[in-house]
Amino acid sequence: MVTPRQIRPKPGDVLVLVGTSKGAFLLHSNASRRSWKLGGPFLAGNGLYALAFDGRAGRSRIWAGAESGHFGAVLTSSDDFGKTWAKVEKPQLAFPAGSGTNLKRVWSIRPGREGEPDVLYAGTEPAALWESRDAGKTWALNAGLFGHPHRAKWEPGGGGQCLHTIVPDVDAPGRMLIAVSTGGCYITEDGGRSWSAQNKNIKVTFMPETYPEFGQCVHKIVQAPNAPGRFYLQHHWGVYRSDDAGATWKPVEKGLPSTFGFAMAAHPRCPDTAFVLPIESDGFRCTPEGKLRVYRTTDAGKTWKAMTKGLPQKNALELVLRDGMDVDGCDPAGVYFGTKSGKVWASRDEGSSWTCIADGLPQVNCVKVAMVPRKAKKGRR
DSSP: OOOOBOOOOOTTOEEEEEEETTEEEEEEEOTTOSSOEEEEEESTTSEEEEEEEEOGGGOOEEEEEEEETTTEEEEEEESSTTSSOOOOOSOSSOOOTTSOOOOOEEEEEEEOOTTOTTOEEEEEETTEEEEESSTTSSOEEOHHHHTOTTGGGOOOBTTBSEEEEEEEOTTOTTOEEEEEETBEEEEESSTTSOOEEOOTTOOOSSSSSSSOSSOBOEEEEEEOTTSTTOEEEEESSOEEEESSTTSSOEEOOTTOSOSOEEEEEEOSSOTTOEEEEEOSOSSSOSOGGGOOOEEEESSTTSOOEEEOTTSOOSSOOOOOOTBOEEEOSSSSOOEEEEOTTSOEEEESSTTSSOEEEEOSOSOEEEEEEEEOOTTOOOOOO
């Protein structure tokens, strides 16, 4: 039996949550981010496709979407950095009886806005959105999206038919963007009661219609800070920006070696800065030319520059999955990503240089970064 290595992060530390095919790992460092300590594996043997840290309302809670080949998919949480996990007495995410739909995987867990300390969201396969308003005690299926007329025509992508991205708009309390593979980007303006497909100008190369209303294979959406209405989007083929809250999208691809990719992150303060990690193609899902390169824009996608210092530039046929990149809130900002080969890379200077902070892990499915609250205390369940 594997005994997980425990960690004891301090208030103010940077915490990196790593979900892998065989469990969760936690890395932590002080704000200098010069040295890291690794803990885990937690929930050993389970596939972890979704992790989140909730530091609101005095909590220091880790949420995990765990998947066992025997017991299936569950949501669980830890208030002591993985030492113990909440017992799951019954399925939290249960589709309506008679719907013919059963939970296969939890793909996304997203805390609500700062002003909504007890709100949580989860995205699943089959594609559905779930909401909790009591800090995760109970969950409700979003009926507006589950009953959407497009839903019957959504097709599974390479990872299944999943709702993998949830972006509550920090500038508009009633607005949220979600992404479905393959369904595209959907937006609500009324707190989830109704949803509309918003994929204008997103080109599709794998369907008879080049610019359909829906059916796009959106891989990731992130919100830019301090610029209301600005979002970045990584498509199956194509990198896009919206300046009108997703109503329209424009390609921003100059300087990229490939427009195919999964991972994407936005700078925590500068709306013109974002990061992507291009992949050769859907037929050869590895970094182009065998070079591991993160591309950074500082002009809202008009141009992109390869950030390679410290990254292998020879025989590095790597793949970073859709939830495999994130940023911290430090200044300068830290950028982090994990590879399918089990490496975790970190930059503490906004991508200008890189260090491998973990190696030899199982396949990395997701990377999430948080700051341990300075007044951390056990929160209410």
